[in-house]
Amino acid sequence: MRRAEATHPMVVVGGGIAGLATALGLARIGADALILEQSPAFSEIGAGLQVGPNAARALRWLGALDAIEPYLFAPPAIRIFDGPTGRELMVIRLGARFAQRFGEPYQVVHRADLLMGLLSATGSEPSIRVETSAQVAEIGVEHGSLAVATDDGRKLSTSGVIGADGIRSTVRRSLPRSQEPRYRGYAIYRALIPVAGMPEELLDDCVCLWLCPGGHVVHYPVRSGRAMNIVAVTASAWNSERWSEPALRDELEPLFARSCDALRALTQHPLIWTKWAGADLEPSPVWSRGRLTLIGDAAHATLPFLAQGAAMSLEDAVVLARTLRRNGISDGFELYVRLRYERTRRLTLASRKAGWQYHLDGLPRKARNGILSATSPDRFLNRLSWIYSYDPLAD
Numbered sequence: 001m002r003r004a005e006a007t008h009p010m011v012v013v014g015g016g017i018a019g020l021a022t023a024l025g026l027a028r029i030g031a032d033a034l035i036l037e038q039s040p041a042f043s044e045i046g047a048g049l050q051v052g053p054n055a056a057r058a059l060r061w062l063g064a065l066d067a068i069e070p071y072l073f074a075p076p077a078i079r080i081f082d083g084p085t086g087r088e089l090m091v092i093r094l095g096a097r098f099a100q101r102f103g104e105p106y107q108v109v110h111r112a113d114l115l116m117g118l119l120s121a122t123g124s125e126p127s128i129r130v131e132t133s134a135q136v137a138e139i140g141v142e143h144g145s146l147a148v149a150t151d152d153g154r155k156l157s158t159s160g161v162i163g164a165d166g167i168r169s170t171v172r173r174s175l176p177r178s179q180e181p182r183y184r185g186y187a188i189y190r191a192l193i194p195v196a197g198m199p200e201e202l203l204d205d206c207v208c209l210w211l212c213p214g215g216h217v218v219h220y221p222v223r224s225g226r227a228m229n230i231v232a233v234t235a236s237a238w239n240s241e242r243w244s245e246p247a248l249r250d251e252l253e254p255l256f257a258r259s260c261d262a263l264r265a266l267t268q269h270p271l272i273w274t275k276w277a278g279a280d281l282e283p284s285p286v287w288s289r290g291r292l293t294l295i296g297d298a299a300h301a302t303l304p305f306l307a308q309g310a311a312m313s314l315e316d317a318v319v320l321a322r323t324l325r326r327n328g329i330s331d332g333f334e335l336y337v338r339l340r341y342e343r344t345r346r347l348t349l350a351s352r353k354a355g356w357q358y359h360l361d362g363l364p365r366k367a368r369n370g371i372l373s374a375t376s377p378d379r380f381l382n383r384l385s386w387i388y389s390y391d392p393l394a395d
């Protein structure tokens with residue numbers, strides 16, 4: 001028979017970036033949190049993430065920026081290239097002018113460093129308790145209270161549940177008409193190498209984006225500039241049951257076959273690639289019911305082509321904490337969804353569109369390249385300004 005435990009404060013399911021940020025947000029408003037993370041330890045898995053001004057503002061309010069700052073790297077520019085010819089199509093400078101315009105700089109970080117920074121910030125908050133090896137199996141209602149059942153047979157009753165359990169969320173299944181993630185036809189390969197191991201042709205401290213027919217490549221330094229994060233995306237089928245797994249270099253051959261020599265240099269290096277299924281959720285505003293809500297990828301997983309998955313989770317955490325402070329749990333959850341739905345929906349759709357634009361071939365590719373070469377970087381940035389100028393404290 002299952003044991004019933006005393007009522008816990010707010011239960012946050014999942015200790016990824018969204019879960020840790022949520023607990024920090026709750027601490028900021030004086031609320032207690034219990035994080036239940038299924039993994040036995042916080043994983044070092046993952047590669048580079050981009051921390052735009054919107055994400056930095058959220059981290060600052062959550063009180064985690066100081067812990068993460070030593071690991072952030074500020075690239076001087078974003079450079080966009082045509083993959084087959086190697087022609088540079090655009091350079092967007094990111095220095096002081098960018099920081100002045102958007103209020104914070106544009107930075108990049110390794111996912112593990114961001115996660116560990118958030119974890120160390122939670123460690124200084126006595127109101128946050130973290131349990132690892134705690135897999136949540138289902139959420140139910142018992143005697144009028146929410147009950148969180150773990151797969152080791154425990155049942156915790158709680159005043160509220162925040163599902164921060166990622167794209168394949170268990171908590172999401174408690175909601176009516178809940179979405180399931182859809183594979184969008186992209187395999188996403190990630191590799192990390194010491195900067196010294198990077199092919200000389202590609203040694204660059206900028207964020208470099210190579211647009212190829214049917215795929216793209218992005219690389220930039222992480223770990224305070226000591227390592228290079230490389231992401232290669234191909235349009236392909238996904239034939240595995242698992243959502244991420246080790247990958248062979250040969251799988252990328254079709255992408256590199258039509259690439260310029262500089263980009264092909266990557267194939268000469270013994271990189272260890274891991275691939276992820278490029279999936280997202282169809283936007284739907286059904287994230288909350290009563291005292292249960294979703295946050296981060298569980299609510300609105302997107303394709304990573306605008307590099308905003310982590311940023312959206314951090315913004316969510318700030319808005320959620322502030323609405324809870326103002327409106328209490330049920331009304332706060334409802335208002336939080338209203339404030340976050342339109343922005344995350346726009347981001348999901350814009351990320352899909354970016355994938356399509358990045359991978360054009362033939363005449364459409366030429367037309368895209370012509371437009372990029374003829375557009376001023378300032379105008380290009382104007383189009384992204386809705387992403388970077390967002391301030392979660394204004395909502």
Ligand SMILES: Cc1cc2nc3c(=O)[nH]c(=O)nc-3n(C[C@H](O)[C@H](O)[C@H](O)COP(=O)(O)OP(=O)(O)OC[C@H]3O[C@@H](n4cnc5c(N)ncnc54)[C@H](O)[C@@H]3O)c2cc1C
Pocket residue numbers: 013014015016017018019036037038039043045046047048049050111134135136137164165166167169170190295296297298304307309310313
């Ligand atoms: C291993 C990994 C590597 C990644 N690497 C990159 C990267 O290199 N670049 C990039 O841009 N994005 C990466 N991402 C995605 C990025 O971190 C997310 O898009 C973003 O941070 C939002 O994260 P999240 O916290 O909502 O979800 P996630 O990062 O998926 O975190 C969800 C957490 O919930 C836990 N969990 C799931 N189900 C349960 C359950 N039933 N009970 C308890 N715990 C549960 C998971 O173990 C995980 O820790 C990665 C994600 C993961 C999980």
